[in-house]
Amino acid sequence: MTKDEAHPGKKARIAVAGIMHETNTFTALRTGLADFTVAAGQEVHAVARWKGNVFDGILGTLDDLGAEAVPVYFARALPSGLIEAAAFEAICDRIADGIAGCGPIDGICLALHGSMCAEGCDDSEGELLARLRAAVGRELPIVCALDMHATVTAAMIAHADAFAAYRTAPHIDEYDTGARAAKLLHEALATGRKLVNEWSEIPVLIAGEQSETGVQPMRDLMEALRLEERAPDAGPRSASYLLGFPWADSPFGGCAAIVSGFEEERAELRQAAGRLAELFWAKRQAFAFSTEAALLEEALDLAAGEPRKPVILSDSGDNPTAGASQDVTLVVQALIARRAERALVATIFDPAAVLACETAGAGGNAELRLGRLNPYETAPSPLPLHAAVVRTGTVLDVNYAVAAVGGITIVISDRRTAVYDPAILEALGLRPGAFDLLVVKSGYLSPAYKALAERTILALTPGDTDERLSELPYRRLRRPIYPLDEM
Numbered sequence: 001m002t003k004d005e006a007h008p009g010k011k012a013r014i015a016v017a018g019i020m021h022e023t024n025t026f027t028a029l030r031t032g033l034a035d036f037t038v039a040a041g042q043e044v045h046a047v048a049r050w051k052g053n054v055f056d057g058i059l060g061t062l063d064d065l066g067a068e069a070v071p072v073y074f075a076r077a078l079p080s081g082l083i084e085a086a087a088f089e090a091i092c093d094r095i096a097d098g099i100a101g102c103g104p105i106d107g108i109c110l111a112l113h114g115s116m117c118a119e120g121c122d123d124s125e126g127e128l129l130a131r132l133r134a135a136v137g138r139e140l141p142i143v144c145a146l147d148m149h150a151t152v153t154a155a156m157i158a159h160a161d162a163f164a165a166y167r168t169a170p171h172i173d174e175y176d177t178g179a180r181a182a183k184l185l186h187e188a189l190a191t192g193r194k195l196v197n198e199w200s201e202i203p204v205l206i207a208g209e210q211s212e213t214g215v216q217p218m219r220d221l222m223e224a225l226r227l228e229e230r231a232p233d234a235g236p237r238s239a240s241y242l243l244g245f246p247w248a249d250s251p252f253g254g255c256a257a258i259v260s261g262f263e264e265e266r267a268e269l270r271q272a273a274g275r276l277a278e279l280f281w282a283k284r285q286a287f288a289f290s291t292e293a294a295l296l297e298e299a300l301d302l303a304a305g306e307p308r309k310p311v312i313l314s315d316s317g318d319n320p321t322a323g324a325s326q327d328v329t330l331v332v333q334a335l336i337a338r339r340a341e342r343a344l345v346a347t348i349f350d351p352a353a354v355l356a357c358e359t360a361g362a363g364g365n366a367e368l369r370l371g372r373l374n375p376y377e378t379a380p381s382p383l384p385l386h387a388a389v390v391r392t393g394t395v396l397d398v399n400y401a402v403a404a405v406g407g408i409t410i411v412i413s414d415r416r417t418a419v420y421d422p423a424i425l426e427a428l429g430l431r432p433g434a435f436d437l438l439v440v441k442s443g444y445l446s447p448a449y450k451a452l453a454e455r456t457i458l459a460l461t462p463g464d465t466d467e468r469l470s471e472l473p474y475r476r477l478r479r480p481i482y483p484l485d486e487m
């Protein structure tokens with residue numbers, strides 16, 4: 001594998017690969033190879049690339065720029081626990097072997113999450129980048145698209161030439177981020193200039209639910225990034241805030257500012273990274289839940305007292321989109337104790353319960369031992385339920401059962417799955433807008449759920465994704481860090 005000399009008019013040839021996993025180290029779940037959706041070579045277009053995602057942004061933009069994109073290998077999984085060491089090795093090998101086998105290339109463009117941890121390897125993106133760098137040499141440019149919730153490490157900075165990160169949370173700019181990474185790499189190749197990073201760590205631990213970009217202080221911070229990039233031909237080419245991932249007990253935890261640009265402007269990039277870090281630090285006390293937040297019983301009281309329906313309550317301590325096990329039944333138990341009516345809970349992960357409902361059939365009754373009540377017990381303590389089976393069905397390859405206990409409807413799945421879109425509930429024959437209360441296993445709500453809700457409440461429930469960060473059993477996290485420590 002060699003870097004071709006830049007020839008004017010010659011089509012740049014870019015290897016494109018990715019691995020995206022956000023790893024929660026507090027859950028007992030492990031992530032194996034089978035949990036990843038993987039695609040190699042041309043399969044990527046059908047399997048890993050869909051309209052508007054980061055791979056689409058990279059591949060589509062390289063096409064638009066007249067470069068030749070060579071898709072190599074992609075792996076993406078729902079957030080969950082540590083990646084098994086063998087799975088991580090297998091994915092790294094496939095990316096490295098794929099790049100080695102794709103012929104002469106001019107650069108590499110990667111889509112990474114940035115907060116991935118494998119067994120025995122806290123800095124998994126840093127490790128992957130170090131291996132690729134060792135294989136391709138110092139000169140070949142490597143540019144990465146990152147999730148905003150990336151945990152930046154010195155190894156990542158050392159082994160990649162530039163980064164572009166999401167600027168929206170909830171993330172609705174995956175395509176734009178992939179496009180910015182592709183353009184950055186293309187600009188470097190077209191001009192023959194060398195990309196470099198400057199960065200500044202920010203010792204702040206923050207949950208996504210306190211840093212949505214539609215509200216302050218994130219709105220101003222995102223604007224500050226754009227201002228740093230305002231000169232069209234000089235200075236920072238890409239400025240990013242990375243917010244880290246608080247549900248990982250990582251020695252690298254916390255936020256960072258990265259500014260990427262060209263080598264001859266390194267001093268200016270360093271100043272910009274310092275400015276961005278200072279601005280973020282100055283605003284650290286302004287981060288707050290952008291949704292009304294309350295402990296579970298208070299949240300249920302607030303929901304019950306709200307005349308406008310539906311109210312959507314996030315069971316935030318058991319949020320699969322941040323890697324939780326999605327099987328905690330505390331809210332179901334609380335709703336039963338309150339004899340709630342017209343309440344819907346979506347979704348509890350419990351394959352045995354789905355099977356029991358399938359066996360009983362629609363209209364039948366099933367004795368369920370659902371999920372686990374105590375999120376901190378390793379031995380399950382399920383919730384016994386006598387449930388009426390409403391229906392069973394399959395949506396997007398996941399088998400679901402809809403069961404009712406009194407006025408409470410419970411959606412159960414045989415795989416952990418994010419219910420980003422109420423359309424999934426509609427596909428199961430439910431009318432989400434017709435319930436008084438929807439409980440979703442989520443942190444901040446997707447735009448589709450926000451649009452449906454008359455009022456949204458973040459229930460601060462216990463679990464693998466407890467929003468009360470001071471409750472989490474950190475042992476390896478670097479200290480001091482705000483707000484856990486006085487700073």
Ligand SMILES: [Zn+2]
Pocket residue numbers: 147148149171
């Ligand atoms: Zn994210």
